[in-house]
Amino acid sequence: MIGRNDAYLQQFVKRGTPRRLPELERLHLAMALNVDERELGAREPWAPAPR
Structure with a gap:
């Protein structure tokens, strides 16, 4: 769905x-899984960007 292999996603989830x-x-994966992007690591819109 996002153009990556299964191992890429497994490593993201497990490691x-x-x-x-x-x-x-992240957007495509969130849409496919029907979850909020924040559950996949998106920052809150009002939070400062990480340094």
């Missing part, structure tokens, strides 16, 4: 690698 999914991949 936390990569630390963050790229925005577009």
